[in-house]
Amino acid sequence: MxxxxxxxxxxxxxxxxxxxxxxxxxxxxxxxxxxxxxxxxxxxxxxxxxxxxxxxxxxxPQLYHSGKSGEHTHVVPGNHEYVEGDRIPRPQDGQGGRGREASADGEGEDxxxxxxxxxxxxxxxxxDLELPDLLRKQLKKAESFLPRRAGYSVSGAATNLNLVRTMRNSLSRRIALKRPRPAEIAALEAQLDILDESEENLDRRRELELELNTQRRRAKRVPFIDPVDVRYNRFEMVPQPVASAVMFCLMDVSGSMTEHMKDLAKRFYKLLYLFLSRRYRNVEIVFIRHTHVAREVDEETFFNSRETGGTVVSTVLEEMMRVLQERYPRDQWNIYAAQASDGDNLSSDNAKSAALLEKKILPLCQYFAYLEVGDEEDGFNLGSEVWRTYERLDRAGHSIAMRKVNKRNQIFPVFRELFARDQPARKAAS
Known part of the structure; x- marks a missing residue:
């Protein structure tokens, strides 16, 4: 086939x-x-x-004709200056041609x-990116199953044919039924060819012909491979513990967020969405937008809605806790969060936000990432309310990673820093 x-x-x-x-x-x-x-x-x-x-x-590696031996003739099209046998002088130093990107000393590589x-x-x-500290959780009803070898069967798909077991069964059957080997039949034919047709060899020839016919008939009756020999690999589907995870995308869309800042945040979340959808099968994504109020939204609203308002960070943390308590028990889900903001917040709300994070959210999360976005020209709001609050939690030993971006070309490197594999500690970058 x-x-x-x-x-x-x-x-x-x-x-x-x-x-x-x-x-x-x-x-x-x-x-x-x-x-x-x-x-x-x-x-x-x-x-x-x-x-x-x-x-x-x-x-x-390539093979070349040796330039040190043999005869070589070069035909150069369009040549009107030289004829065969002319010697071409070597160019003076500095007159040789050199590409724009060649090195000054003649060394280099394209x-x-x-x-x-x-x-x-x-x-x-x-x-080489991954969700940090992803743990396997309990089995769930509609989760994945993986095939596991479970012996052999006498029927199955051609792709599961086990050649070794099939040939072993064939050999055992042929030995048990005493199927003659091709070498034995060839030896009888050779002996028969040696004997001439004289009277003294007539009886011996008859004996050999009778034995040869018997062996040939037995070989036909006992095939080399019979359907009873064929074996297929058998598999059974075994339920697997699934690393179920939920990622909370928390985005500030208040009036202090300029269009450039919102664009940076959306680019980060789009890259995060691509990463999760391509690398993991059992990760759910929860989108939450917030101004002075927070609400869970769908993907289309999260990326395209144009609502605005004041800034109260604790509202998005309270909305995250509400969703966690309703749908994502800690013993069944790995919980992750990624928050993007310009760092602006009411001074009176900082203590409440810190308490929510320290006492409720961070103890439940495998990983919490905070991305602060800044203006492309003016840079960042130095010592922003949210950054100082989260920095204190980071110094206290809580698992929180913090980064800043203010240009589009910084999104890729920062994303890799936040989700790099085998990174023991993700310290805050000032």
Whole structure:
């Protein structure tokens, strides 16, 4: 049976060669993706991206004709100055041609440019990121099942055919039924060919012919492989403990948040949404917007609604607690939160916000990330109310990560810092 891959290749490219190249140069490509991500915006993900990698490590060995032996004839098209046998003088120092990016001492290496699709770019960018401290929780009714080997069966799909067990059964059956081996039949045929047809060999020839016919009939009656020999790998579906997680996206949309600040926050949450949807199957996302009041909204409203108002941070924390108590028990869910704000808050509300975080929310959370957004030109609100409040909690030893961004090209690096794998401590960045 022939298996033909009829998947469409990318336009103008060989899919098999492309995948082979990505596997071979994966580390260099991944490093280039992370470097390029610092100069890109989230909107650039729609088209993948162009990256450049060094040629060392991707070159393959090649065979060349030796330049030290043999006869060489060079034909240069369009040559009107030289004829065969002329000696061309070496250019004077400094007169040799040099590309714009060549090094001054003649050393250097060209960069290799490679275009990644959106999926390839995201897979490489997100491959070493993870939700911190994700724990397996109790089994739930509609959760996933994984196949586990459970012996063999006499029927099944061709892809589950167990060749080793099938051939073992075939050999055992042939030995038990004394099926003649091909070598034994060949030996009888060789003996028969040696004997001539004289009278003295007539009886011996008859004996050999009778035995040979008997062996051939037995070989036909006992096939090499019989349906009773065939065995298939059997699998049973076993329920798996699922690492169920919920991510709370808490966004400040008050009047103090400029359009640029809201754009930074939305870009961060879009990247977070891509990360969660591509890397995890059992993560739910709760969207909460807040001004002086907070409410849970759907994805469309979270990213596109234009409401505004004053700023009271404790309202979003109270709304998060309400949703937690109603739908996400701590013993069944890994709880995460990501908050984005410009740091503005009522001074009288800071103590209440700190108490909610310290006594109720942070003890329940596996991880709490705070992103403070600033103006692109004026920078950040130094010593903002929220930043000082959260900084005190961080110094007190609570699990809270804090970062600041005020430009679009900072979103990628900051996101990687917040969700990097095997990062023992995520300290606040001033």
């Amino acid at each position: 022939d298996i033909i891959d009829r998947r469409l290749n990318p336009r103008g490219k060989s899919l098999a060669n492309r995948q082979r190249f990505i596997r071979r140069a994966r580390q260099q490509i991944a490093d280039a993706v992370r470097e390029a991500s610092g100069k890109s915006s989230v909107a650039d993900l729609n088209g993948g991206g162009k990256i450049k990698i060094r040629r060392d490590g991707i070159n393959e 960069a290799f440019q490679f275009v990644l699709t959106q999926d390839e770019f995201l897979d490489l960018f997100l491959e």
